[in-house]
Amino acid sequence: MIYSVKQAFKQFFRNGAMSTASVFSITAILLILGFFFLLIVNVSNIVEGIRKDFDTIQVYLLESTEYAQADSMMKQIGNMPEVQELRYLPKEQALEDFKVRFGDKAYLLEMRQENPLPNSLIIKVGRIEDADTVVKRIRTFEGVEEINYYQETVDRLIRLTSFIQFGALAVILVLLVISVVVVSNTIKLMVLAREREISIMKYVGATNWFIRGPFLVEGILIGIVSAAISAGVIAFLYHKIIQVFGTDLLVMMSTGLVSERFMLNNLSVIFAALGISIGACGSIISMRRFLDT
């Protein structure tokens, strides 16, 4: 173990140019990978937010609908298994909400004497796919003026974002394969440079793991160094991105970008894991054929 680490460091410096070159390539690859990672995480986060915002069904009641009628309606809706949450929104409250949300533009409504907003029922379904069934049933009720929901929009959005996520994931996989190849080529060169030594080691009875050890550590070293650099760069850039866009997005939607701290924690863990596995896979693959005999 100690021998492996010592050898690996010696090698790292002895083959400085080679190691540095592969650290550069893998850092570059991991940078791109990191951006796709940011993309995936943020897209999922935004979609989650949108789902939350839009998984409600608004049932506007007729002006003529009595509270008692609304109450019996609520009992029926409350019995539907798909419904998760249900609440009655009186028009006064609706107006308040409106004022809060639109702030200075609320005067448009205030100018009118009467509250133009109707009483409504706000329904949340457990799964957005069930919204259709629920809506169909409510349509048959009396005293309903209009039903508002966004299933199609959300569906389309989810389809689009899952396409983005799938694409990003595919790119990430390809990048991972490329980086494993880069490491394995670097290690292969180092193995070839020490072929004689390795053949002697085998004749004297060194175990395969002992021979592999230094190269494995070497590969992992390359992986970790690249991962650390690229994680650092990405963290820095994300910090900048948050500074520029973070708050703007928050106005447009109720969820903004994923928080910096959360991203940093995950990024460092994931990149450390990636660095180690890229390095380990690369070096094991490159030595596999060599150690067969």
Place this chain on the structure above:
Amino acid sequence: MIEYKNVTKTYGTNVGLDDVSIRIDKGDFVFLVGPSGAGKSTFIKLMLKEIKADSGSIVFDDLEITRLSNRGIPKLRRSIGIVFQDFRLLPKKTVYENVAFAMEIIHMSPKVVRKQVPQALSLVGISSKAAKYPDELSAGEQQRVAIARAIVNNPTVLIADEPTGNLDPDTAWEIMRLLEQINQRGTTIVMVTHARDIVNRMGRRVIAINEGRIMRDEKMGVYGSEEDENSHHMGMYRGGGYSIL
């Protein structure tokens, strides 16, 4: 202690060994002779499990080599020392380091290394060159270092594949004296050689192979005459130190 029973090894259509059965006892000094392509290296590679036999069994002490899993190979090789015609020293390590290397890679403690390396170096008579690098040594001295490396872990068998092939006759004889000395300490020696005069003058056991088969096995043998062998063998020239390979 080493026993081949009906061992056959082919490489596609080439015959490496053909139904070979032989026994080498502890403390033996064996010359393995035969023309080029006879199967000598095949014989040795099978013992080291560098290659696998097609059929038959090879037993080494209590180890059945032919049944050994890949994980058992390091243990096998630790009880076999090996010396090659081309020395195979590491050019960037000193004489001392080259020998110590063989102990370090099998996890011997530094204390044991410090004790045994000088002993091995002094046995092969090269103590004074311990701090030198291989390219500062003569061929004979390099072969001594290789022998020190091969015996430093006290193997029970020492295999030498044409150890004198690159040496002039006088140096070759010095190496033979050294091998004899190692043999007297109880180490079994199997030496592949094309050096007719060495085989004849040593008067040791000779196993002659040709086309994968054992032609002769004599207790105090000789290299053999031309008629025994393939017409295009090159033993005489190699014996003189003008080896092509």
